[in-house]
Amino acid sequence: MPSDMNAIMSARHLVDTMANIATANGQALVLMDGNPVLRVRKHFAIRVAIALLDPIHPYPLRVFPDLNNAQRFQQLIETARQAGVDFIRMRYIEKPHLLATLDLPSGSRWIPHTTAICDGAAQDMQVSFSKNTKWRRLQKEHGTLSFLNGKDADARTVLLEKMLIWKKYWLRENGAAGTGFRDPVHLQALRRLVDADTGILRLHALMSGETPVAIEACLSSKDELFNLITSYDPVFEKYGPGTLLSKFSIAHAAHEGYARVDFLPPVSNHKLRFAKRKVPLAELQIPLTIKGRSAIAAAQLRSSFLREGDSDN
Numbered sequence: 001m002p003s004d005m006n007a008i009m010s011a012r013h014l015v016d017t018m019a020n021i022a023t024a025n026g027q028a029l030v031l032m033d034g035n036p037v038l039r040v041r042k043h044f045a046i047r048v049a050i051a052l053l054d055p056i057h058p059y060p061l062r063v064f065p066d067l068n069n070a071q072r073f074q075q076l077i078e079t080a081r082q083a084g085v086d087f088i089r090m091r092y093i094e095k096p097h098l099l100a101t102l103d104l105p106s107g108s109r110w111i112p113h114t115t116a117i118c119d120g121a122a123q124d125m126q127v128s129f130s131k132n133t134k135w136r137r138l139q140k141e142h143g144t145l146s147f148l149n150g151k152d153a154d155a156r157t158v159l160l161e162k163m164l165i166w167k168k169y170w171l172r173e174n175g176a177a178g179t180g181f182r183d184p185v186h187l188q189a190l191r192r193l194v195d196a197d198t199g200i201l202r203l204h205a206l207m208s209g210e211t212p213v214a215i216e217a218c219l220s221s222k223d224e225l226f227n228l229i230t231s232y233d234p235v236f237e238k239y240g241p242g243t244l245l246s247k248f249s250i251a252h253a254a255h256e257g258y259a260r261v262d263f264l265p266p267v268s269n270h271k272l273r274f275a276k277r278k279v280p281l282a283e284l285q286i287p288l289t290i291k292g293r294s295a296i297a298a299a300q301l302r303s304s305f306l307r308e309g310d311s312d313n
Contacts, residue, residue: 013198015063018052021188030083032076037064039185040085046295049085056189057219058092058226058264070102077105077286087292089285092265096282104286107293109300111283114267116275118250119260132247138239142208147248150203156194159203163215164190166231173234190217204252206232206245214241216249223259225249243270250274 015036022029022039030038030049038049051060080088092113093099099110139145150156168181181187193201199220206214214232218225227249232241246263253261263271265281272278287293 013196014053014057014193014200017192017196018056018185018189021185021192022052025185025188027185028083030080030085032079035064037076038080038083038085038088040083041185043295046291047084047086048295049080049083049088051088051090054089054091056186056193056228058228058262059094060090061093073102073104077288081288085292086289087285087287087295089283091283092281093284094279094281096280099282099284105288107287107296109285109296111285113265113281113283115265115279115281116263116267116271117260117277117279118263118274119276132244134239135244138208138213138236138241138244142211142213142236144209145213145244146207147245147252148205148207148212149252150205153195153197156197156203157191159205159212159215160190160194160217162212162233163203163217163229163231166215166233167229169234170231201228204245204249206241206248208236213239214245216245218249223257225253225258225261227261227263240270243273246270246274 018039019029019036022036028040029036029052030040036052039052040047040049042048053060053063057063077088091111092115093110096110096112135145148155148159150159164181164187170176171181190201194203202218202220202225204216204218205212212233213236214230216230217228219228220226227246230242230245232245250261261274263275267275267278285296285299287296
């Protein structure tokens with residue numbers, strides 16, 4: 001498992017990666033105490049500041065722990081305001097009840113989320129396949145199933161691109177938003193992390209012979225494994241491949257010594273089946289101008305028509 005120092009270096013590498021990619025895409029960076037904390041992009045005439053590691057890192061405030069108090073949050077807001085930002089978006093915020101104690105600008109909005117976590121001793125994280133009907137049926141009809149921990153550089157690239165294609169297809173077919181998959185900085189950061197092969201981004205696959213059935217991308221941080229994306233070949237949809245891969249992934253995490261697997265929002269039935277507990281989270285939207293408040297209102301209207309793409313489809 002990575003040491004605390006390796007975890008800190010991993011976080012720093014994520015910051016540097018996102019900063020480099022944002023700069024290459026002509027996106028402004030908002031600095032605080034010399035650290036890039038927000039990337040600013042334009043949606044028409046509106047300047048949106050997104051937490052630099054969002055959505056690559058699920059909990060951006062962990063990377064900048066000093067922001068976990070009202071004074072630092074106010075400094076973040078003022079820094080963004082001076083940079084001409086119209087509104088700030090950050091997700092996911094842990095301990096969302098603390099948001100009520102912050103002096104946030106009028107019109108600020110937080111959206112509740114829930115994550116499912118499988119944690120405990122390694123033996124408690126093990127799962128059984130023997131009684132799973134879909135597992136037996138898939139093996140009978142398509143051959144022996146196996147778990148692939150993508151380590152080869154070429155294989156990792158192929159797995160990532162397949163996963164993104166399947167995910168985009170699922171989002172389109174289900175009328176889901178999946179905003180991260182329309183963000184070039186997000187996609188380029190994923191590809192950069194795969195190419196760099198730092199061990200931060202882990203790619204796992206459920207294989208039928210040499211054929212990938214389902215693929216997931218996970219973020220490794222200290223003793224936690226975060227499930228960022230899971231998708232599958234639609235040909236195998238009737239077998240519940242995402243669920244089967246999650247079973248493998250939990251067993252693999254236990255074997256590797258992780259203390260917990262965080263499935264991340266949105267919560268689905270199969271995540272709850274594996275979870276030992278649910279944890280409340282929040283996405284925070286902070287308007288700084290009239291245009292920012294209008295953008296948040298438009299986002300609320302849009303969300304009533306599109307639901308966020310399930311990360312385990």
